[in-house]
Amino acid sequence: MTALMELRNVTKVYSGGLFRKRYTVALEDIFLPIGGERPGILTIAGESGSGKTTMGMLLLGFLAPTRGQILYQGKDLWQMPKTEWMTFRREVQAIFQDPFEVYNPFYKVDHVLTVPIAKFRLARSKEETRALVEEALLGVGLRPDETLGRYPHQLSGGQRQRITVARALLLKPRLIIADEPVSMVDASLRATILESLRKLNREMGISILYITHDLATAYHISENIVVLYQGSVTEAGDVDSVIKEPQHPYTQLLVSSIPWPDPDRRWEREELVARGETLEEETRGCKFAPRCPFVMSICHESHPPLFRTDSSRAAACYLYKDAPVIEGSDIGGVLGRGERVPLEEGQAPAT
Amino acid sequence: MARVAGFLGYVRRNKGLGVGLALLLFLLLFATAGRLFVDTDDAYPLSAPTNQPPSREYPFGTDSQGRDLLATAVMGTGLTVRIGVIAGSLGLGLGTLLGFVAAYYGGVLDTIIRWVVDVLLTIPSLLVLVVIASTMGRKGMNVNGMALVVSILAWMWPTRTIRAQVLTLRERAFVRVAQLSGESDLEIIFKELMPNLLPFLGASLVGSVTGAVFASLGLQALGLGPMREPTLGMTIYWVMYYGAFVRGMWWWIITPIAIIVILFVGLFLLSAGLDEIANPRLRRKV
Amino acid sequence: MSNNDILQVKDLRTYYHTEAGAVKAVDGLTFGLSRGLKLGLVGESGCGKSTMALSFMRLIKPPGRIEAGQVLLDGVDLIRLSEEEMRKVRLNEISLIPQGAMNSLNPVMRVRNQIMDGIKDHDSGMTKEEMRARVRQVLESVELEPEVANMYPHELSGGMKQRVCVAIAISLRPKVVIADEPTSALDVVIQRQVMETIGRLQEQLGISMILIGHDMGLMAQFVERLAVMYAGKLAEIASVGDIFREPLHPYTQLLISSLPTLSVKGVFRSIPGITPSLLNPPSGCLFHPRCPKAMDMCSQQVPVLKEASPGRWVACHLYEG
Numbered sequence: 001m002t003a004l005m006e007l008r009n010v011t012k013v014y015s016g017g018l019f020r021k022r023y024t025v026a027l028e029d030i031f032l033p034i035g036g037e038r039p040g041i042l043t044i045a046g047e048s049g050s051g052k053t054t055m056g057m058l059l060l061g062f063l064a065p066t067r068g069q070i071l072y073q074g075k076d077l078w079q080m081p082k083t084e085w086m087t088f089r090r091e092v093q094a095i096f097q098d099p100f101e102v103y104n105p106f107y108k109v110d111h112v113l114t115v116p117i118a119k120f121r122l123a124r125s126k127e128e129t130r131a132l133v134e135e136a137l138l139g140v141g142l143r144p145d146e147t148l149g150r151y152p153h154q155l156s157g158g159q160r161q162r163i164t165v166a167r168a169l170l171l172k173p174r175l176i177i178a179d180e181p182v183s184m185v186d187a188s189l190r191a192t193i194l195e196s197l198r199k200l201n202r203e204m205g206i207s208i209l210y211i212t213h214d215l216a217t218a219y220h221i222s223e224n225i226v227v228l229y230q231g232s233v234t235e236a237g238d239v240d241s242v243i244k245e246p247q248h249p250y251t252q253l254l255v256s257s258i259p260w261p262d263p264d265r266r267w268e269r270e271e272l273v274a275r276g277e278t279l280e281e282e283t284r285g286c287k288f289a290p291r292c293p294f295v296m297s298i299c300h301e302s303h304p305p306l307f308r309t310d311s312s313r314a315a316a317c318y319l320y321k322d323a324p325v326i327e328g329s330d331i332g333g334v335l336g337r338g339e340r341v342p343l344e345e346g347q348a349p350a351t
Numbered sequence: 352m353a354r355v356a357g358f359l360g361y362v363r364r365n366k367g368l369g370v371g372l373a374l375l376l377f378l379l380l381f382a383t384a385g386r387l388f389v390d391t392d393d394a395y396p397l398s399a400p401t402n403q404p405p406s407r408e409y410p411f412g413t414d415s416q417g418r419d420l421l422a423t424a425v426m427g428t429g430l431t432v433r434i435g436v437i438a439g440s441l442g443l444g445l446g447t448l449l450g451f452v453a454a455y456y457g458g459v460l461d462t463i464i465r466w467v468v469d470v471l472l473t474i475p476s477l478l479v480l481v482v483i484a485s486t487m488g489r490k491g492m493n494v495n496g497m498a499l500v501v502s503i504l505a506w507m508w509p510t511r512t513i514r515a516q517v518l519t520l521r522e523r524a525f526v527r528v529a530q531l532s533g534e535s536d537l538e539i540i541f542k543e544l545m546p547n548l549l550p551f552l553g554a555s556l557v558g559s560v561t562g563a564v565f566a567s568l569g570l571q572a573l574g575l576g577p578m579r580e581p582t583l584g585m586t587i588y589w590v591m592y593y594g595a596f597v598r599g600m601w602w603w604i605i606t607p608i609a610i611i612v613i614l615f616v617g618l619f620l621l622s623a624g625l626d627e628i629a630n631p632r633l634r635r636k637v
Numbered sequence: 638m639s640n641n642d643i644l645q646v647k648d649l650r651t652y653y654h655t656e657a658g659a660v661k662a663v664d665g666l667t668f669g670l671s672r673g674l675k676l677g678l679v680g681e682s683g684c685g686k687s688t689m690a691l692s693f694m695r696l697i698k699p700p701g702r703i704e705a706g707q708v709l710l711d712g713v714d715l716i717r718l719s720e721e722e723m724r725k726v727r728l729n730e731i732s733l734i735p736q737g738a739m740n741s742l743n744p745v746m747r748v749r750n751q752i753m754d755g756i757k758d759h760d761s762g763m764t765k766e767e768m769r770a771r772v773r774q775v776l777e778s779v780e781l782e783p784e785v786a787n788m789y790p791h792e793l794s795g796g797m798k799q800r801v802c803v804a805i806a807i808s809l810r811p812k813v814v815i816a817d818e819p820t821s822a823l824d825v826v827i828q829r830q831v832m833e834t835i836g837r838l839q840e841q842l843g844i845s846m847i848l849i850g851h852d853m854g855l856m857a858q859f860v861e862r863l864a865v866m867y868a869g870k871l872a873e874i875a876s877v878g879d880i881f882r883e884p885l886h887p888y889t890q891l892l893i894s895s896l897p898t899l900s901v902k903g904v905f906r907s908i909p910g911i912t913p914s915l916l917n918p919p920s921g922c923l924f925h926p927r928c929p930k931a932m933d934m935c936s937q938q939v940p941v942l943k944e945a946s947p948g949r950w951v952a953c954h955l956y957e958g
Binding site: 105 | 527
């Protein structure tokens with residue numbers, strides 16, 4: 001299955017500092033295929049410093065990798081001729097986190113919808129443009145007469161974010177990178193926006209890369225998940241099992257820290273498994289070793305590869321060193337499995 | 352009509368802006384409508400008896416070269432403002448272009464532009480202007496020449512400030528969205544970034560013009576300006592050349608100084624007023 | 638409300654007077670905080686939660702103004718105090734951890750000095766040695782190493798900065814602490830650790846606490862009683878278990894049903910409509926335009942907060958009589 005986009009051995013390093021050059025490794029040796037014949041929703045989960053936003057920027061072509069390649073339909077993004085780049089631009093779109101910042105305050109909100117229609121020549125007349133815009137707005141549950149012709153500050157955050165989704169709907173891309181699309185939206189509106197994303201995937205066959213730190217929403221919207229910690233993949237696979245039975249100690253920590261909205265399910269009363277935050281530590285081995293409750297000597301010596309613990313699961317942890325090692329792009333095999341049958345309301349998932 | 356009413360309402364609250372605009376408008380009227388009342392030729396030497404204090408015939412008096420000082424004031428105001436506006440605009444225009452290019456494209460271009468600006472800024476500008484003006488020779492200098500000379504150094508500060516503004520704008524999400532919408536770099540600069548900078552550019556223009564007027568006054572007072580033209584700066588030069596202070600010719604001294612004060616106060620208030628518009632946080636609370 | 642309450646709020650009204658009119662950010666808030674209790678206040682953005690916190694601390698600036706009401710801290714009405722008297726009460730008896738606190742630490746002052754700032758302002762009796770000891774003590778209680786006292790804010794991580802803010806807030810052992818979204822900018826793992834620290838501290842020092850936020854999950858994990866705010870008024874107050882298991886107010890019901898849970902996958906519900914304008918609020922019950930159970934009277938009469946059953950207060954016409 002050829003992937004739509006692929007990160008091939010990608011490393012991104014930021015350098016800074018005046019006298020002492022300080023290097024921040026945002027992403028290291030990442031292999032990841034995205035999208036393909038069966039468009040799905042993949043979550044990239046991680047906290048701040050995990051590299052998830054960098055990954056989004058790399059995939060959108062806003063950043064160039066320090067090492068490795070970013071492929072679009074098999075071709076290197078940074079070696080593409082201009083025409084192919086324009087196609088890429090049209091076919092890979094994004095939804096960003098801040099519903100206010102994505103609008104140019106000088107223009108009305110229509111601007112963000114009409115400009116791409118014009119640039120990508122999606123309509124041939126003003127009427128066609130108007131029709132496309134209205135159809136897209138209705139598709140996300142907004143009323144054109146209540147939203148068009150207004151300035152961004154005259155609309156609510158939820159409305160603005162929905163317009164961003166309408167924009168994606170309008171362009172009918174093949175892949176949408178959604179970087180924390182609901183984290184700045186009120187809880188009551190999150191459901192609508194996430195539901196729109198699901199609709200885009202199911203009805204229009206658009207692959208979605210859902211970047212987030214919120215595992216609760218990730219669980220509901222995606223089929224597969226990749227967990228990042230300080231620039232490396234720690235765990236990947238089917239989202240149900242990864243969240244319900246996390247294998248990597250970091251994922252276990254993450255899942256146990258989620259504040260579930262259920263007063264009967266409080267955080268375990270015992271002492272948190274990992275030690276607190278550390279300040280600046282460089283390790284040659286596993287990056288989580290300083291905080292890991294299961295740390296062994298081998299963990300400090302070299303960075304663990306991804307071990308395939310199951311047909312649809314993998315973890316980069318020496319606890320599973322007897323499992324076969326996944327090389328490079330084979331990670332796709334772990335993410336491509338699992339027929340996802342949409343559940344009926346109220347139905348419990350089959351184990 | 353509603354817009355004018357809205358504007359006047361705002362001006363009433365922002366008194367500084369109102370007063371500044373009024374002062375500048377007054378000077379503008381003085382320089383333009385004033386021409387209807389005076390014979391512009393009288394602003395040149397040998398048009399009137401010399402060293403006359405103000406009288407009915409010569410309300411502002413005359414100077415040691417026989418100029419009617421009222422005509423001189425009218426002409427001078429216009430010329431000085433013209434120099435300031437031309438030089439200020441040229442400086443801002445070039446500064447904007449360079450600032451945008453440096454900030455948006457970054458890399459080597461940015462480094463070069465920044466380096467040039469930083470180096471040139473450390474050189475005392477008056478010195479440079481004096482050198483340039485004196486090499487141009489007294490005969491060659493006219494009003495437009497003066498404007499060009501001053502504009503040589505007027506572009507550097509705007510380059511820096513506009514570059515800084517664009518740098519902050521460049522990282523904003525709406526620029527990314529514009530890129531995703533297929534806009535080219537130039538389109539982004541002109542259609543997305545520029546409109547957001549208009550208030551800032553407006554305020555910068557006022558600053559630029561003020562600086563240009565100041566520089567031109569300085570040069571002229573030193574005798575490096577257009578000797579034949581009756582600009583305000585040249586008037587001051589002649590005041591010093593002929594020793595007007597010692598000779599008690601107060602009418603000659605007071606006019607250019609009064610006009611200069613009005614001009615600068617007006618420009619300052621305008622700049623402060625525009626600042627408030629550009630930065631809503633400074634707006635007076637209700 | 639009862640006599641065991643350390644804090645009693647009666648009909649608090651805080652409006653912002655803008656050119657367009659008065660924005661009724663807090664419009665008739667009445668509730669009580671029992672001693673040693675952890676009370677949560679949840680509501681969407683713009684519902685008035687932060688305005689309420691600032692009102693308690695008398696930190697409302699023009700064009701905002703506290704129009705009416707009482708805020709009784711141990712019987713003393715904070716609204717009626719003079720500015721000088723209020724200054725003595727702030728930090729000493731009631732303190733606030735404001736939103737985004739970690740970004741408002743002074744970047745050019747060491748942590749120790751920032752903590753001592755507050756102490757110095759109030760307790761002129763302490764010697765320098767005593768103050769330093771108190772700083773050490775306070776850092777220890779928020780589980781920070783004593784070395785942190787010497788550091789500058791930029792040397793600390795997000796979670797550590799937030800703990801410093803907590804330390805400042807409890808440095809004079811106040812009776813009431815209001816925490817306005819104390820962990821919203823933190824990662825989920827650090828969030829849990831900081832919240833647990835706050836919880837331990839609250840128990841040890843017997844502080845009565847109000848946690849303001851919009852994360853229902855966090856409320857479920859931390860508070861004992863929960864108040865739901867909508868458009869400047871209280872919709873419902875009850876024990877946290879009751880709110881989650883059996884919400885009474887339709888707004889609370891919709892809120893609860895929009896939360897993702899682990900048990901049922903893929904079901905999303907949200908609340909239709911948009912938040913009401915606080916400038917031109919709808920008539921009667923502010924929620925009626927979006928309420929699935931709205932009746933005729935809902936558009937005419939404003940419902941009053943009433944005790945529907947022991948310990949459960951609702952402002953909804955469905956539960957009257």
